[in-house]
Amino acid sequence: MSVPRRPPAGNAGTCGTVLGFPRLGKTRPEHRGQPGSALLHPWDAGAGCPAVGGAGSGEAPSHFGALHPRQSRELCTPRSSEMRPLDLGSVGVRGRLPGAPANPLSPPQVDARAMARLLGYVDLTDSAFAAAVLSIAFNPLFWNVVARWEHKTRALSRALGSPHAACYCLGTVILLLNCVRSHCFTEAMKSQPKLAGLDCHWAYFLGLAILAIGTLFVVSSFLALGFIGTFLGDYFGILMEAKVTSFPFSVLDNPMYWGSTAVYLGWALMNASPAGLLLTAVVAISYTIAMLYEGPFTEEIYRQKQKGAKSK
Incomplete structure (x- = not known):
């Protein structure tokens, strides 16, 4: 060659x-x-x-x-x-690889369009949504403040003549507040758009099943505790003889609170409402905070009862 x-x-x-x-x-x-x-x-x-x-x-x-x-x-x-x-x-070299950040040393950026699309389903400035959030946060704050005030002063018992009457009065007010909260929750879902992925039969029936389970926990808790035990009778000095261990308390602690949360979750799924799902998270957070305050305080009440019984 x-x-x-x-x-x-x-x-x-x-x-x-x-x-x-x-x-x-x-x-x-x-x-x-x-x-x-x-x-x-x-x-x-x-x-x-x-x-x-x-x-x-x-x-x-x-x-x-x-x-x-x-x-x-x-x-x-x-x-x-x-x-x-x-x-x-x-x-x-002056360009960048497809999908790679402009600066390889900087963390990847979150897609703002995806976040905007997710938040676009819920209008946080809507008056109905704000009313629902306020009602959810107010209810446990109200009954905890009033019950502790009654435990320290016995003002309601003296004003109404007996601790039982005072407890029934507070329980009635709590029920009315819960009705207002449920109404605000429903109106907030109506004023917000639905999520297309949840607007189907399987999501509806799943929500219905969760709502039924939550209702079971709420009703069985009420039957096990009675009206006085459900609505903070121990804060009024009306103590139970023994701790309730039957169903649903044999399954989980605070079944009334978790059952109520499940009811709202099921209701939100049945309505395919992203606003309802967000409000359900607010309900769970508010109940969790309430349990952190109520649990130790209630245990201290019964601890003092045992000390008084031993001293006698």
Whole structure:
């Protein structure tokens, strides 16, 4: 196989761009005014390039090894006066990989459009939604404040003549407040859009099942405790003889609160309401805070009762 001779020194071309970095010098006469031209001299595409082959030896240097002619053409292109980024296939260094952050050292950014789409289902500034949140947060705050005030002062018992009458009065007010809360909850769902993914039969029947289970816990708790035990009778000095351990208290603690939360969750699913789901989370949070305050205080009441019984 014949090896082409090296062209004369006066017409020899030099490597224009090596790995994306321009080399200074004269371009071949036929390539002037044609930056990036694909018409390459055989010596520009092979061993004649100083950056690829040896200095006039016609052989590739040892650190490059044997190069394919296509690779040589990518390494040696006609020189241009314009700086070009390193070619990494279809993406340059000045660009960025598809899906990658602009700064590889910075954490990935959260898609604002997805967040806006999620929050778009719930209007937090709606008056009905705000009324529902206020009613949910107010109810446990009200009965805890009033019950502790009664436990310390016995003001309601003296005003109404007996602790039983005072407890029935407070229980009635709590029931009315719960009705107002349920009404605000329903109106908030009506004023907000539905979630298309939940507006189907399976979600409706799932919500119905959860609502039925929650109602079971609420009703069975009321039957096990009675009206006085349900509505904070121990704060009025009306203590039970023993701790209730029958169903549903044998299944979980505070079944009245968790059953009420399940009722709201099922109601929200039946209405395919994202606002209802968010309000259900508010109900769960408010009940959790109430349990943190009520549990230790109630235990202290019965602890004092046991101490008084032992002293006698």
